[in-house]
Every structure is written in structure tokens, then in C-alpha cells.
Amino acid sequence: MKKRVLMKRGLALTLSAAVMFSASGCGSSKGSSADDSGSGKTGTLRVAIWDNNQLAGLQEVADDWAKESGWQVEFTVMDWDSYWTMLEAGVSGGEMPDVFWMHSNNAAKYMGADVLLDLNDYIENDDSIDMDNYFEGITDLYTLDDTHYALPKDHDTIAVIYNKAIFDKYGVEYPTEDWTWEDFAAIAQEISDKGAADGVYGTYCRSNSHQDTWYNIIYSYGGKVITDDKKASGYDDPATIEAMKFVVDKILPSCPTPDSMASTGADTMFQSGLVGMICQGSWMVNSFYTADNADDYAWVMMPYADVNGNGQCDSGERCSIYNGLGWSIYSGTKNADAAWSLISHFAGKEGQTKQSELGVTMAGYIGCSEPFADAFEGMDVSPFVDIEEQGTLIFRPYSKSTAIWEDDASMALVDAWNAPDTMEDVLKQIAADMNKTLAEE
Amino acid sequence: MKKKMSPRAKTEAIWGLAMVTPTILGLLILNYYPIFETVYQSFCKTGDFGKGNTFVGLKNFIDLFHDPEVFSTLFNSVKYAVMSLPLTIGISLVLAVLLNRKMVGRTVYRTIYFLPMVCAPAAIAMVWKWMFNQDYGLLNHLLNAKINWVTDSSIAMLAIVVVGVWSSLGNNMILLLGGLQDIPKDYYEAASVDGSTGIHTFFHITIPLLSPMLFFIIQTGIMGALQLFDLPFMIMDQSSRAWPSVKTITYLFYEYAFERSNRGYGAAIIMFLICIIGVITFILQKTEKKWVHYE
Numbered sequence: 024m025k026k027r028v029l030m031k032r033g034l035a036l037t038l039s040a041a042v043m044f045s046a047s048g049c050g051s052s053k054g055s056s057a058d059d060s061g062s063g064k065t066g067t068l069r070v071a072i073w074d075n076n077q078l079a080g081l082q083e084v085a086d087d088w089a090k091e092s093g094w095q096v097e098f099t100v101m102d103w104d105s106y107w108t109m110l111e112a113g114v115s116g117g118e119m120p121d122v123f124w125m126h127s128n129n130a131a132k133y134m135g136a137d138v139l140l141d142l143n144d145y146i147e148n149d150d151s152i153d154m155d156n157y158f159e160g161i162t163d164l165y166t167l168d169d170t171h172y173a174l175p176k177d178h179d180t181i182a183v184i185y186n187k188a189i190f191d192k193y194g195v196e197y198p199t200e201d202w203t204w205e206d207f208a209a210i211a212q213e214i215s216d217k218g219a220a221d222g223v224y225g226t227y228c229r230s231n232s233h234q235d236t237w238y239n240i241i242y243s244y245g246g247k248v249i250t251d252d253k254k255a256s257g258y259d260d261p262a263t264i265e266a267m268k269f270v271v272d273k274i275l276p277s278c279p280t281p282d283s284m285a286s287t288g289a290d291t292m293f294q295s296g297l298v299g300m301i302c303q304g305s306w307m308v309n310s311f312y313t314a315d316n317a318d319d320y321a322w323v324m325m326p327y328a329d330v331n332g333n334g335q336c337d338s339g340e341r342c343s344i345y346n347g348l349g350w351s352i353y354s355g356t357k358n359a360d361a362a363w364s365l366i367s368h369f370a371g372k373e374g375q376t377k378q379s380e381l382g383v384t385m386a387g388y389i390g391c392s393e394p395f396a397d398a399f400e401g402m403d404v405s406p407f408v409d410i411e412e413q414g415t416l417i418f419r420p421y422s423k424s425t426a427i428w429e430d431d432a433s434m435a436l437v438d439a440w441n442a443p444d445t446m447e448d449v450l451k452q453i454a455a456d457m458n459k460t461l462a463e464e
Numbered sequence: 465m466k467k468k469m470s471p472r473a474k475t476e477a478i479w480g481l482a483m484v485t486p487t488i489l490g491l492l493i494l495n496y497y498p499i500f501e502t503v504y505q506s507f508c509k510t511g512d513f514g515k516g517n518t519f520v521g522l523k524n525f526i527d528l529f530h531d532p533e534v535f536s537t538l539f540n541s542v543k544y545a546v547m548s549l550p551l552t553i554g555i556s557l558v559l560a561v562l563l564n565r566k567m568v569g570r571t572v573y574r575t576i577y578f579l580p581m582v583c584a585p586a587a588i589a590m591v592w593k594w595m596f597n598q599d600y601g602l603l604n605h606l607l608n609a610k611i612n613w614v615t616d617s618s619i620a621m622l623a624i625v626v627v628g629v630w631s632s633l634g635n636n637m638i639l640l641l642g643g644l645q646d647i648p649k650d651y652y653e654a655a656s657v658d659g660s661t662g663i664h665t666f667f668h669i670t671i672p673l674l675s676p677m678l679f680f681i682i683q684t685g686i687m688g689a690l691q692l693f694d695l696p697f698m699i700m701d702q703s704s705r706a707w708p709s710v711k712t713i714t715y716l717f718y719e720y721a722f723e724r725s726n727r728g729y730g731a732a733i734i735m736f737l738i739c740i741i742g743v744i745t746f747i748l749q750k751t752e753k754k755w756v757h758y759e
Contacts, residue, residue: 114513132725136512222599230703279599282615285704286597427724434702441705 067095068361071120073106076309080383081369087377088368094361114138121356122366125173125349127164131423133351134165139172140352145363146171151371157387160418161347173349174370175387177378180343180416181235181325182406183207184311185300186293188319193217198300200324200406200413201336204240204269207300207326211277214299225277227289227298228270230440231433234344234419236302240274241266242342243328248420254461257420258432259454264447266328271443281440305385305395305407312399324406325414341414347387423464428457506731517728524732534733537713538740540621544712545689547625548632553681556633560640561670574641578634585631589698592627596699612706614699620706624695632688636681643677644670675756683748687741693718713737 072081078100085096099120101109107129113119114136125133133139146152154162157175165173183198190197195213198206211225218224228236241248246263249256257263278284279292290307292298294314302325303311311320327341350366352359368374375388382398385407396405410416422428432453439449469477506524508517528534563573580588595602596613604611613623651669660668671678693714700707713733721730 111513132512136515138513281703281705282612283599285615285701285706286601287599430723434707437703437705437707440703 064358064361065093065095066358066361067097068122068358068365069097069099069120070365071099071101071106071109071123073101073103073124074306075100077383080378080381083381084369084374084377084383085365088365088374092361092364094365096365110138117355119353119355121358121362122350122352124176125165125351127346127419127421128426130164130173130349131167134167134170134172137354140354140356140359140362142171142174142352142363143169145367149363149367152367156372156389157370158345158347158389158416158418160345160416161349161387164347164418164421165349165351173351174366176348176350176369177384177387178345178347178392178416179305179385180345180407180410181239181302181304182322182343182404182410183300183325184293184303184320184322186296186298186316186319187321188316189214189218189223189296189299193223195299197321198323198326200409202323202326203329204243204326205273205329208269208273208277211274211299215277218299223297223299224279224292225299226274227278227284227292227301228274229284229289230281230436232289232302233429233433234346235304237267237270238344238417238420239302239325239342240270240328242344242415242417243326243330243340244269245328245330245339249422249457249461253422256428256454256457256461258450258457264450267439267450268443268446271439271446275440275443281437305404308399308402308404308407309382312402317402320402322402322404322406324410327414336413339415341410342417343410343414344419345416346419349387422461424460428460431456431460502731502734505728506735508728508731510725510727510731512725520728524729525736527729528732528736533716534713534736536708537711537716538737540710541690541692541712541714541737543621544625544628544692544710545686547621548628548689549682549685551625551629552632552636552685553678555629556636557640557674557678559633560637560644561666563637564641564644574638577637580631581634583631585694586698588627588631589695593699596623615704615706617706617709620700620704620710624692624699624710627695627699628689628692632685636685639677639681640674643674647673672757676758679748679752679756683745686744686748690737690741690744 070085072078078098082096082098085098088094089096106124110119110123110133125139146154152174154171158178161175161178162171165171165175185198187197189195193214195210195217198210202210207226214223214225238248241257241263244262244266246260246266247257248263275281279287279298289298289301289303290310293301294311294316296316296319311317314320325341325343327336329336330340331337350369352362352366356362369378370387372388372391375386375391376394378384379386379392379395380398382395385392385395392408392411396403396408398404435449435453435456439446505517507519507521509520509523510517559577563570563577593614594600598604598610598612598615601613603613611619614620647670651673652665655665655669691714692712696707696710696712697715697718700710714737717730717733717737719730720726720733
């Protein structure tokens, strides 16, 4: 009897692995449920994600859970666009994965439509989950009217990556974590000046480089993008205006021209050795770690803005935008208990620590991200983790209609990028438009 | 009186019906249902996931007529049609006439001109994107120039037109070749006996006899050009200052329907476009008799 079960399990594992590698589109195989041996129900849970980089690591974490529970976990990976199309169609058609990722761009829409399972009772009855252990911004994001709709999966922060080869070539000193945005601009300018003949630029910042670049600068200068109550725009805040003027007046001159940046992306230029340093999110680490010239790259913590001018980094002067995905369960799933058990394993301390160890992402669980810093042999990624202690984490600005006002702002800023003098007027216009959008929410 | 169907005719009718049923079903489910759903949605304030649509009457259309972006993007679509159609038709006509003669390597040339048709449009766009790249692109390298092909708003549309024309040449050329080969040789012989030569023959025999095919190409060309979506979307980055000069009305529809989750307004935009195409087609059909000669 026992042997038979084992064999069955082995077979199912192989099968799910096969499905996993074929990366089939919409999972059409129904959970092969009801193996009536033992006490609890077992079967297959379908999990949908959009990042192939994370698949291997997450599968490993899921396998630990599968071993204990007897369930199988079948991952489906889709690219970002297909992922949301699949969910959108799945909601109308009823064919949904049991467990899937949620993101700040779409959370409000899904929470408001009864698509996600209400997790409150589960959280209350599960000793391993205490919502206070997670980053507040992420927990808040997936909460609507005091109902939790997702468990935090991870968090990401921003750091600066620089190309040591370029710094060496032009005799510029490597940046250290004790640097201000003014220093950043000066270093970038120095590289641009010395590298002009080779077509090498100091840095890169596009009108839509918000989360990885200028959002961070706005908050470091004490500005904001949206008010705390999410009712009004922060683009007309004097500190925001000052920060954005700094971006176009001090940082932009050491970037490729706006036309060039609109033609070639930051990663491409950086990895081609044409840009000295750029701000990047922790979700991009793997792409730089596996790049051809990875040995030349090093990370350093985000600069601070010396707002009070005392020559040191004070609280709130060094900011990194952070964001986090959530693990959600489909409200119509037939396997709600198992699905909860799985996401509580993913979000629990053990699962979160393992996720960091494997270098999948940093943890959504506060204090479990240390191992991430050592996960990439030969590349020090500690600046992403250090900023939690030595800086201020600001949750990526959002409201119900983020997708609208964020794009509008990026589009409007194209003008300011091409004519820096107009920045203040452009920002005031953005604020007015954004307030209109917010009023319609 | 109507004759009764013979058993054989009956079987044939049944089989015929059975053969077209899949197509009919496909049309009903994939074309007609969405059309009516779109018409309905254009009168609604749509909710997420197709739930909670509320009827708002003509509100979307009233908003639409007060939205300058609708007209600027429509203008871009029209601009593309006006720039690309004459070029496409002119060049493919010349090519078709040239390739209709006996010459060495005729099939090779035909294949080369038709090749863009068998490539995925997205792949074509990606390749052109790199050719147009102002700093590292092939075009500027070859020309030894620094032209901002797709970031200068005064020439960006031209760049898109070049790609559009290039990729639709093959198809139009094949259609026109077909048309050319339908023209009986007698006409040309008679004309040459009467002393007509080259250009004169082309304008007085080839063009008139080719007019049904030209009419077809113009009509489908206008529809296709006004629905342009993929080329600007793939070739340009939206942080380019030239983006507003190439953003088409179908892109505006996509933006509202899929990125801003405002299906109702998106549906209204696309209904507006359908009406415009309808009017143009109607006018074309009316003028058909004046210049299209069927043998």
C-alpha cells in the first residue's frame, strides 16, 4: 500500500515537472484530486507566476511543503502581459489557478471584484502567520476594508549599480555609501566629460524611470508623489518640485540625450559599457549577475539628499522605494485549505528565509532578507538589504488608479525632459490632472 | 414552379452546409458576438471583469467629441494612410509591371519582394527599430549621418511609413501581378499595331484594365492603414518626444480598453473609427463606376 502511494507520488512529481518545463499556457488540467489514502484530501494545486527567474527557487520552497502535505504544486509561468490577460479571462470564464501573485498595479481592481479569497479567518487560526511581521506598506496594499486578500511574498528595494571598468578607465573613484545625490550628479558629470569622446555617459534617467530613479529622489528631498490619504497629488509640493528640478538640471546633463534614451534602454546601454552607473531594483539583480561583464559590476547604496545641510545622512534623507508582491488565492478554488497551507508556507518565516537564501527575492517578512545579500557568489548585493536599516523605505506610491496617473505623469514629463526650464509648469499640470483622476476613483 | 431537389442535390446541400458550419460558428462567436458586445459597451460605464456595466447612454460619445486626443490620433492615422497608400500602390504597380516581363531571375525577385509578408510583423518591427536607432543603428551608420529617425516628431511618421510600405509591397505586388496576367495580350498587340508605345500603353491599356484590382487594393489599403497599431507601438518608445506624432487612434483605443480599464470609452473610440471607415468605403463604392472598368 505504502509503496503504491510512493510510486504514485513519484509519477505525479515527474508529470508536474514535465508540465512545468513545457511552461504550458493556461493550465487546463484540473487538479487531479482525491487520493483517498490517509486522512486529508490531496491533489494538485495550480500556481501561476510571471517571472521565470524565480521559478526554480520557488519550486524548491514549494517542494518542501509538498513533501509534508502530500499535495503536488504545479507552476505555470507566463510573461507579464499574458499573465494579466489570463487572469482577466479566467475570472470571467471561471478557469483560474488556485494560487497566484498579486501586484500593486492591479490589486485594487481584483480586491474589489470578489476574485480573491478573504484570508482573515485563516490568518486568525494560523499561529505561524502574524501580519505584524511583514512590511506595513505591502500588508496595507493587499488589505481592503480590513480584509486581507494576500500574504506578502517579498519586497524589493533600489540600489545603484556601477561599472568598475568605466570608473577605472577615467580615473574616477568608486562611489561609497556615504554619498549624496549631489555627489552622484558630480560623479556622473565627471564620467560624461571624460568619456565624451568614447560615447560613454555618467548615468541614465528617463522620463519614465520613476520607481527605480526619480521617485527615490523625490522622497529623499522630502517631497511626495501622492498624499498619505491617497486623495491628492504631491507633484505640486515644493519639495517635489525642487527634487525634479534637481533631476533635470543636475542629473540629466550627464545622461545620453532624451532622444537617445528613447531609442536605447538603460540595461542595454549599461551592459554594453556605455553608461557608468544606473539605479536599479533588486528584482533585476539576476539579469546583471548573469551578464557577460558581471565581474565589472558592483552595487552601492542609494545616495542621500542632505536636505538640512549638516553634512551627514539623517533620518528620511536616504530613501528607497519598495514594493512587494502578494500571494493570493482564487475565491472560487475547491482547494482553499490546501492553498492557504501553501501560501502560509511561502509567507512563513521558514519559507521566506529560504526564498532569500536561494536568491529568489528578498523577503516580505521583516528580518528574513539577510541571506539574500550572500546569495550571489562573487557579487555583493548587500546594499539592497542595508538600506532597510540605514535608510527609509517608502512604499511605491499607489492608489486605485495608479495605472492611469503614473503613465500620464511619465508622458507629461517627456516635455520637461526636452525643455528642463518648463519643469515647474509641467509638474503643476501633472498635479492638476492627477487630482482629477483621483477625484474620479 | 420550383423543382424538388434531387437526392443528390440534397446530399450536396447537406454536405455543403456541414462544411461551412465551422466557419459560420467561428464568425458568430468570434466576430459577430464581439461586435454587438462592443456596440453595447460603448454606451456603458464598464465595470471590472465585465461585471457591473451601467448604461450611460451617449456619455462616452459626448466625451469623445470633446477629447482633443481622439482627433489628434485620428489625424495621425489619416496622415499615415495618406502618406503610405500612394507610395505602396505606386511602387508595387511599377514592380508588378517590371516583374511581369520575361527576365532572368524573375521568381527570385518575386520571392524577395514577397518575403516581408511571411515574416511576423513584430519581428519586422524589432529589426527596423534597431536599424533606425539613432546612435547605434545600421541606417545612420551606412549614411554616416545622425538622423533622429524615430525621435524627431517631424520625421518619425515618415520612418513608420517606410516600414509600412516596405512590408506591404509584396502582397500588393502579387495581387497586381495576378491582375496584369488577366489582361489579354490582344489589346497590347492591337495597340502596338496602332503605334502605341511604352508609357502610352501603360496609361491607356494597363491602368484601365487593372482598375478593378487597383480599386480592391485601395479600399483594403485604406481600411488597413486607418487601423494601424503594431508598427508605432513596437518601433517607438513612449518616452520619445515624437510619440504623440505617431500615436494612432487604434492605439488610443488599446490604451483606454486595456491599460486604463475603461472598456466603455475604448469601445466608443473604436465605434467612431468604424463609422469613419464606413463613410469612406461608402464614398469609394459610389465613385467606383466612374473610374473602374470591368471588361
